[in-house]
Amino acid sequence: MNIIIDSLIKKYNNKVVLDIPQMEFQEGQLWGILGPNGSGKTTLVRIIAGILDSCSGNVLYQGHEYNDSIKKTMTLVFQRPYLIRSTVFENIAYPLRLRGVSEQEISTRVDDLIESFNIQSIQEQKAWTLSGGEAQKVALARALVFKPRILILDEPTSNIDPESIMQLEERILDYYRKEKPTILMVTHNIQQAKRLCNRIAFMNEGRIIDSGNPSDIFGSGVIPKIKEFIRKGLI
Amino acid sequence: MDNFASGFRDAFHIIVSLDPEFFEIVRLSMVVSLTATFLAAVVAIPFGTWLGIKEFPGKRILVRIIYTLMSMPPVVIGLVLFLLFLRNGPLGDFRLNFTATAMIIAQFVLVTPIITGVVFNGTKDRGPDIQDLARTMGASPSQTVWLLIRELRINILSAVVTGYGRAMSEVGAVMVVGGNIKGHTRIMTTTIAMLRNMGEYSLAIATGIVLLLISFLINSLLYHWQQER
Numbered sequence: 002m003n004i005i006i007d008s009l010i011k012k013y014n015n016k017v018v019l020d021i022p023q024m025e026f027q028e029g030q031l032w033g034i035l036g037p038n039g040s041g042k043t044t045l046v047r048i049i050a051g052i053l054d055s056c057s058g059n060v061l062y063q064g065h066e067y068n069d070s071i072k073k074t075m076t077l078v079f080q081r082p083y084l085i086r087s088t089v090f091e092n093i094a095y096p097l098r099l100r101g102v103s104e105q106e107i108s109t110r111v112d113d114l115i116e117s118f119n120i121q122s123i124q125e126q127k128a129w130t131l132s133g134g135e136a137q138k139v140a141l142a143r144a145l146v147f148k149p150r151i152l153i154l155d156e157p158t159s160n161i162d163p164e165s166i167m168q169l170e171e172r173i174l175d176y177y178r179k180e181k182p183t184i185l186m187v188t189h190n191i192q193q194a195k196r197l198c199n200r201i202a203f204m205n206e207g208r209i210i211d212s213g214n215p216s217d218i219f220g221s222g223v224i225p226k227i228k229e230f231i232r233k234g235l236i
Numbered sequence: 237m238d239n240f241a242s243g244f245r246d247a248f249h250i251i252v253s254l255d256p257e258f259f260e261i262v263r264l265s266m267v268v269s270l271t272a273t274f275l276a277a278v279v280a281i282p283f284g285t286w287l288g289i290k291e292f293p294g295k296r297i298l299v300r301i302i303y304t305l306m307s308m309p310p311v312v313i314g315l316v317l318f319l320l321f322l323r324n325g326p327l328g329d330f331r332l333n334f335t336a337t338a339m340i341i342a343q344f345v346l347v348t349p350i351i352t353g354v355v356f357n358g359t360k361d362r363g364p365d366i367q368d369l370a371r372t373m374g375a376s377p378s379q380t381v382w383l384l385i386r387e388l389r390i391n392i393l394s395a396v397v398t399g400y401g402r403a404m405s406e407v408g409a410v411m412v413v414g415g416n417i418k419g420h421t422r423i424m425t426t427t428i429a430m431l432r433n434m435g436e437y438s439l440a441i442a443t444g445i446v447l448l449l450i451s452f453l454i455n456s457l458l459y460h461w462q463q464e465r
Contacts, residue, residue, distance in 0.1 A: 052368045073374040083365040086387055096373045147374070 002063045002074065002150040002183055003028040004049060009058035011044055011207075019044045019055070019207045026200075028063075029181040033194030033215070036204030037235040042187045043080075045204070046153045049185065050077040062151070073100070075151040080159055082140030084128035089120060089139050092128055096147040114142045118172060134165030141169055145176050152176070154186040158193065170197060191236050195219065203227055243441025250442055257419075262446065265423040268336055268410070269403040272343030273351075276403075277396050280351035284395070285384055287352070288359025289367055299356065305349035313345050314412030321413065334415040339423070342409035347399040354398055358391030359384070397458050404451055 004026040011019035019041045026032055034042050047053035049060055051067045062071045076096075084092050090111055097107045115124050118138050123131065131139065137157060144152060154173070158166040174197060177184055188194050194201060195215050202212040211224050218227065230236050250258050287299070319325055321332040332338040366387045370380040385392065407425035414421035416430055424447045431440035 050372055052371050069376075072371070075372075076374070077368075077372040079368070079372075083362075083369045085369075085383070099373055099375050099379055143373075 004151065004183065004185075005059075005061045005064075006049075007059045007061070009045075009048065009060065010056050011041075011048065011053075012056050017207055019048070021045070021058075021207075021209055024202070024209055024212070026183055026185060026202075028183050030200045031177050031184040031198050032186065032200045032202060033198030034185055034187045034202050034204065035189070035191065035194055035236055037230055040204040041207040042204050043155055044207075046077065046155055046185055046187055049151075050075065050153050052077070073147075074149055075153070076144045076147075076149045077153040077155060078137075078140050078144045078157050080156040082136055084131070084136055084139060086128065088125050088127060089131070089135075090115070090124045092139050093143045093146050095143060100147065110146055114146055117175070118142050119168070134161040137161050137165065137169060138172075141172060145172070148180055148182075150182050152182050152184045154184065156187050156189065159189065166193075173197065189236055191219070191231065205230075239437040239441055242438035243445060246438050246442035247445040250446060258443075258446075260419065261422055261424055261427055261443075262450065264336065264421075265404065265425070265447075266450070268339045268423060269343060269400060269406075272340045272403050273347055273396060273400040275340070276344050276347040276351050276399055280348050280395070280399075281355055281385075281392055284352040284355025285359050285363065285381075285388065287356045289363040289384070302349050302353050302356070306353045308346070308349070309408065310342075310346055310406050311408030311412060314342055314409030317342050317345065317409070318412050333413060334417060334421060336414070336421055338413040339410040339421060342413050343403040343406060346406060346409060347403050350402055351395045351399040354395035355388070355392055358388055358395070362388065393458060393461070397455060400454065401451065404447070404454075 006021050006024040006026075008023075009019060009021045010017060034046065036042050044053065048055050051072060060067065062075070065071060085095060093111045093114055094107050097110065102110075115121055118141075120135065120138055120142070123135060128136070128139070141154075141157060157173075158169055161169075170193070173184070173186070176182070186194075186198065198215060200213065201215050201218040202209050203218060204210065205226060210226055211218055219231075223231075287295070287302075317338065318333060320327045321330065321338055322328055323331075332341070363384060366384050367380060370383045375383060405425065407429055410421075410423060411426050411429065414423070414426065416422050416426040422430075424443055428440045428443050428447070431437070431443065
């Protein structure tokens with residue numbers, strides 16, 4: 002499912018925090034959305050995910066405006082995920098219960114994910130007892146369980162240990178290779194973006210200042226502004 | 237100290253003797269407080285939750301008004317209702333003064349802002365995150381409301397327990413609108429106030445002990461229910 006942005010503007014207290022005249026996130030691409038703090042990355046993905054309203058402009062999903070059926074095929078994994086007050090199993094099963102999936106199907110799909118995330122030992126553990134890395138794995142598993150066509154990840158590996166980062170990256174890539182969804186991943190980590198993403202959108206002060214293949218964005222033709230951010234270590 | 241010692245003795249005696257007059261007072265106290273708390277919860281839980289997740293002009297003022305009403309002196313509530321319920325007052329036709337219904341209304345007015353305020357406080361911190369989760373998981377509006385209630389259940393229960401405690405211990409408002417009429421509007425707190433005026437201190441202490449026991453039992457049940465979930 003592709004995402005087309007047209008004349009999107011978001012303001013807070015009359016200050017423009019997002020201004021994107023035109024942008025297309027093509028179907029089946031894994032996009033890295035990079036930029037320094039306050040560049041509008043999270044605002045952009047929250048608008049795309051339908052949990053924040055824009056002031057003007059449109060976001061079209063395969064030519065359609067945001068609606069209930071789009072909502073059911075898209076999800077966002079937050080930087081600090083909210084897990085429901087229940088077990089790990091129930092957290093992962095939650096989107097399937099919302100969709101009225103049968104108990105048998107829930108059990109099969111959740112068990113498969115628990116195995117692939119290697120979290121069998123914590124499946125009956127209560128969500129509030131999990132470490133940051135475990136919680137993020139559960140949040141990603143919960144997002145993948147209903148096989149979204151658009152997967153949005155808002156800094157999913159910040160503040161977690163290196164081993165968990167590696168496992169999460171593997172699961173994201175596995176899902177991407179298997180299902181070919183459109184993935185938008187907000188990250189501060191340029192190396193991570195190079196490792197995972199086949200497209201980059203670089204943001205600064207609410208605008209996308211460059212987009213394309215990672216080799217174009219960060220290669221010999223890197224634009225001065227991005228070069229400056231890299232040199233200063235701002236991303 | 238003699239009053240306390242004899243109070244404990246009298247409390248034990250009252251409980252084991254199954255005094256019908258006393259048990260009628262206990263029954264009415266519980267009926268009035270539980271009904272008022274239930275009705276207040278029906279109004280305040282959705283209202284407090286809504287207030288916690290919605291942004292709208294004038295919200296800050298509304299929240300301040302609710303906080304002010306949370307600490308409104310019960311006797312003032314009683315007085316206002318008493319004046320409204322007077323025969324020549326705006327609600328005089330309903331003939332509510334000196335009835336159990338008036339006492340329920342008084343406790344409802346007292347408890348509703350308390351439950352609203354506590355629910356609001358719990359919802360404003362976690363409500364938006366829960367709402368965002370529900371939306372990103374594809375939940376419908378009714379599924380979102382259900383998730384909010386489920387996730388905030390401990391806070392909601394605490395709000396109801398706080399409200400019930402306030403209703404059960406209240407004396408000023410129910411005394412004004414109920415009048416402490418024997419066999420009709422006499423409840424435990426008004427009985428304690430009356431016994432104190434009569435100088436029957438040990439009986440007043442005894443009634444207080446029974447009131448505390450009932451509160452302890454109900455709170456224990458609610459606490460147990462909360463822990464299980």
